[in-house]
Amino acid sequence: MGRGGQRETTTMTTSASASSASRHSEEVEVVYDAVVVGAGIAGSAVAYQLAKTQERKVLVVERDLSEPDRIVGELLQPGGVRALKELGLLHTVDEIDAQKVYGYAIFRDNKQTCIKYAEEQEEQEEQEEKVAGRSFHNGRFVQRLREAAGSCSNVTLVEGTVRNFVDAEGNLWEDQEGGKEEEDKKNNKENTNQICGVRYKVKGKENLVTAKAHLTIVCDGMYSSLRKSLIKDPKIELPSFFVGLLMKDCPLPFPNHGHVVLADPSPILFYPISSTETRCLIDIRAQKLPRVATGELAAYLTDKVAPQVPEKLREAFLDAVSEGRVRSMQNKLMPAEVFVQPGALMLGDAFNMRHPLTGGGMTVALHDSKLLCDMLKSLENFNDPAKTTNKVAAFHTKRKPWAATINTLANALYKVFCRTGEEWNEEMQQACFDYLSLGGMYSRGPISLLGGINPRPFVLVAHFFMVALYGIGRLLRPFPTPKSLLVGVQLLLGACSIILPIIRAEGIVSVFAPFLIRKPRVKEGASASEEAKKKN
Numbered sequence: 001m002g003r004g005g006q007r008e009t010t011t012m013t014t015s016a017s018a019s020s021a022s023r024h025s026e027e028v029e030v031v032y033d034a035v036v037v038g039a040g041i042a043g044s045a046v047a048y049q050l051a052k053t054q055e056r057k058v059l060v061v062e063r064d065l066s067e068p069d070r071i072v073g074e075l076l077q078p079g080g081v082r083a084l085k086e087l088g089l090l091h092t093v094d095e096i097d098a099q100k101v102y103g104y105a106i107f108r109d110n111k112q113t114c115i116k117y118a119e120e121q122e123e124q125e126e127q128e129e130k131v132a133g134r135s136f137h138n139g140r141f142v143q144r145l146r147e148a149a150g151s152c153s154n155v156t157l158v159e160g161t162v163r164n165f166v167d168a169e170g171n172l173w174e175d176q177e178g179g180k181e182e183e184d185k186k187n188n189k190e191n192t193n194q195i196c197g198v199r200y201k202v203k204g205k206e207n208l209v210t211a212k213a214h215l216t217i218v219c220d221g222m223y224s225s226l227r228k229s230l231i232k233d234p235k236i237e238l239p240s241f242f243v244g245l246l247m248k249d250c251p252l253p254f255p256n257h258g259h260v261v262l263a264d265p266s267p268i269l270f271y272p273i274s275s276t277e278t279r280c281l282i283d284i285r286a287q288k289l290p291r292v293a294t295g296e297l298a299a300y301l302t303d304k305v306a307p308q309v310p311e312k313l314r315e316a317f318l319d320a321v322s323e324g325r326v327r328s329m330q331n332k333l334m335p336a337e338v339f340v341q342p343g344a345l346m347l348g349d350a351f352n353m354r355h356p357l358t359g360g361g362m363t364v365a366l367h368d369s370k371l372l373c374d375m376l377k378s379l380e381n382f383n384d385p386a387k388t389t390n391k392v393a394a395f396h397t398k399r400k401p402w403a404a405t406i407n408t409l410a411n412a413l414y415k416v417f418c419r420t421g422e423e424w425n426e427e428m429q430q431a432c433f434d435y436l437s438l439g440g441m442y443s444r445g446p447i448s449l450l451g452g453i454n455p456r457p458f459v460l461v462a463h464f465f466m467v468a469l470y471g472i473g474r475l476l477r478p479f480p481t482p483k484s485l486l487v488g489v490q491l492l493l494g495a496c497s498i499i500l501p502i503i504r505a506e507g508i509v510s511v512f513a514p515f516l517i518r519k520p521r522v523k524e525g526a527s528a529s530e531e532a533k534k535k536n
Contacts, residue, residue, distance in 0.1 A: 032213035033382050035198050036060045037162045037226060041073065042348030042365040043219035044145035049087050049373040051152035056382075058155045059211050061200050063220070065146065065159045067139040071244030071281065071327045072356050074273050075101065075135045075258060078117050079452020080363030083370050092144035097274040098136040103447065105254040106433060107310055108262040113437040114254055117451045133359075133451065135258075135271050135279075160202040160209070162220070165195045165229060165344065170210045172199070175229070194385050195343035214382035216344040217372075222332055224350035230341055235505070237333040239355060239414070240266065241289050243297070244327040245280040250316035252278060258359070262429060263308040266418045267357065270313060280317060283357070285418065289328055297326060331355055333411060335505040336403065338396045342385040345392050347372065352403060354410040357417070363452040364403050371399055397514045404506040405455035408499065412464060413450075415498045424490035431471030431491075442466075457511050461499070468495035 036047045039062035050056040076084070076093070084090050103116035118131035150157045165173035173195050197212035218226050227234055252259060252270060259270035266283040273279045282305055290296035301321045309317045336352035345351075348365045375395045382388045416432055419425065436443045445463050448454040472488040480488075509516050 030211075031057065032059045032197070032211060033057050034059075034215045034217055035211055035213040037198060037216065037218045038062060038220035038348070038350070039065065039146050039149065039157065040068075040142060040219060040221055040348060041145065041362050042369050043217070044142070044149045045084075045087055045089060045366055045369040046217060046219065046347060046373060047155055048089060048145070048149040048152060049369060050376070051149070051155045052088060054373065054377055055154060058152075059213065060149060060155060060157045061160050061162050061198065061211070062146075062157070063159070063161050065157070067143050070138045071242060071279065071329060073138040073141075073362055074279055075133060075271050075359035076141075076366075077133045077359055077363045077450070077452040078131045079455070080366050081132070081134055082453075083363065083366035086370050087366065087373075089145065089148055092141060092148055093134045093136065096136050096140035096144060098134045098141075099272040099274065100256055101133040101135050101258055101271065102130060102256050104258045104260055104450070105252075106260045106262065106436065108429070108433045111433070112253070112310075113433065114257065115436055115439075115443040115447050117447055117453065131451070131453065132256075135273050137273055158200075158202065160200045160205075162198045162200040162226065163208065164199050165216065165226070166197045166199050166210055166212065168194065168196045168212075170197075170212065173229075175232075193342075195341060214343065214385075215388060218344065218346040218350050219348045220350050222349040222353055224346075227346070227350055230339055230344060230346060231337050234334055234337065236353075238330055239333060240283050240285045240331045242329050242331055242356065243282045243284055243289070243301070244329070245282075245301075245317065245320040246325065247278040247280055247313070247316040247320045249276055250278045250313060253310060253312050259310075259313075260417070261308060261310065262417055262419075262433065263305065264419045267414075268305065268309065269357070278313075278316070280313075280320065281356075283331075283414075283418075292326065298322075298324075301326070335407065335507075336396075336400070338400075338507075338510070340389060340393055342389050345372075345395075352407065354407040355414040356410075357414045358406070358410040358450055360406040360410050360450075360452065364406055367402065367452070368395075368399055371395060397510070397517050400507065400510045400514055401457050401512070402455055404503075404511045405449060405457045405460050406452060407506060408457070408502045408511075409449050409455075409460055411502045412499045422490075422494075423487050424494045427471050427475060427487060427491050428468065428494060431474060432467050434474070435467045435470050457503075461503075464499055465495065468492055 033056035034050055036043045036058060039047070039060050043060060043062070047058045047060045051058050081090070084092065103114060105112060105114045117133070146157070149155050167173045173193065175193065195216050197210065198216060199208050199210050201208055218224065218230070220226060252272065256272070261268040266285050268283070269281040271279055282301065290300045298321055302318065306314060306318055332353045333355060334353040347368050349361060352364065354360055372395050375391045375398070376388070379387060379391060416429055419429065436446060445459055449460055468491060471491050475484040475488045475491070503511060
């Protein structure tokens with residue numbers, strides 16, 4: 001359904017989809033409902049859902065179809081598992097030695113506490129299965145998602161690199177709004193120059209291929225090459241690096257749990273990614289990492305980090321360092337900047353990034369994929385850019401409170417878990433640890449936010465300031481002193497300085513009162529492709 005005017009010249013073969021190649025052995029006139037750029041988590045999921053449940057014709061262009069080898073994207077929160085099930089993709093975590101994760105253990109200064117995802121549900125006698133996340137090798141999971149998408153007869157999976165967008169006539173698309181861009185953003189007005197597909201280069205070929213579609217969905221990850229074509233000035237922050245180690249045959253103190261060590265100066269994570277392997281991620285707050293070639297990084301891990309690792313894990317940690325396969329990646333933060341561009345939108349890390357401390361990225365990507373497909377389901381086709389744009393705009397409005405809650409939690413928790421040496425910061429972190437250790441409602445609310453089970457912005461803000469007030473109360477007991485009053489005020493101001501800028505960046509109105517967001521000004525009419533055909 002939804003097949004309109006689109007040309008694609010494709011003489012190609014791909015290792016991932018022989019059936020796709022056979023359908024593209026000659027130059028043909030093809031109509032795609034959607035072109036998906038990138039076959040990662042979001043790209044594969046949205047392609048599968050559009051093709052499987054809505055019978056849309058989808059082209060997926062992925063730069064590299066070999067199995068990814070990453071050190072993040074390995075822990076899927078329960079909310080992400082639920083989204084995976086709703087997408088019909090729960091089977092993709094089977095046969096990859098994925099491990100169930102039931103909660104988190106937190107370590108601070110020789111103390112420890114454990115919080116589980118579903119404490120309130122454990123009291124229910126009829127509960128069939130405990131709420132759990134999944135942890136796994138990222139590459140194995142991504143390949144399973146790609147296999148699922150590629151199994152759909154109306155999905156064409158191609159290995160190639162997208163170079164740019166195209167307009168209705170197949171020419172290079174250009175933003176024609178010029179100086180009116182800022183004014184139009186204020187008025188929530190769309191760019192009237194519709195994107196009608198992409199131009200890409202097939203791996204191993206020299207010629208460029210033009211593929212037209214009524215909707216182009218950009219899911220090409222954190223290093224997106226197309227982001228700046230849609231968002232002129234993306235606000236990207238680089239707070240830290242993750243250094244990754246793979247520890248083998250290392251039982252965790254709390255089996256089937258993620259482990260967070262509140263180390264100095266920033267946290268360390270441990271979680272299982274198979275039945276015999278544990279991933280360790282060390283956060284390093286620096287502009288540049290210590291050099292690997294000179295042994296500086298190994299020395300830092302051995303001398304600074306290892307003494308803070310729980311004793312049960314220390315030997316395996318040092319063995320992993322000595323093996324020498326130390327990986328690293330830059331952590332990035334980018335709030336979702338809503339834009340209205342007929343014919344195109346972004347999903348996943350191309351559109352929105354938060355600190356990976358809480359493992360919320362895949363949960364947001366899968367939730368967004370399901371929500372977008374649900375919003376588009378009522379459309380018979382995507383031929384009318386106004387109707388499609390209205391659905392995409394509604395998607396942005398509806399996703400914001402949910403996604404922003406996970407983003408804000410990740411970024412705020414990271415700042416709380418980093419030690420700055422300031423007394424108020426130490427008190428805030430200790431208060432957070434003690435607050436979660438109380439159990440009951442004090443841990444149930446935060447863990448439901450962390451797990452993507454019930455992420456609500458008002459719940460997040462309430463618990464965040466309850467932690468701050470709990471910390472202030474501890475300072476003032478048994479009776480206040482001038483110093484405790486001063487630190488208490490600093491703690492409250494510090495808490496405000498952590499969370500308010502994050503919420504402001506996400507958009508206060510769109511997070512807490514999305515119903516006040518003005519709808520974009522769009523006019524119904526024929527698609528740009530149809531208008532181009534009339535001209536010809």
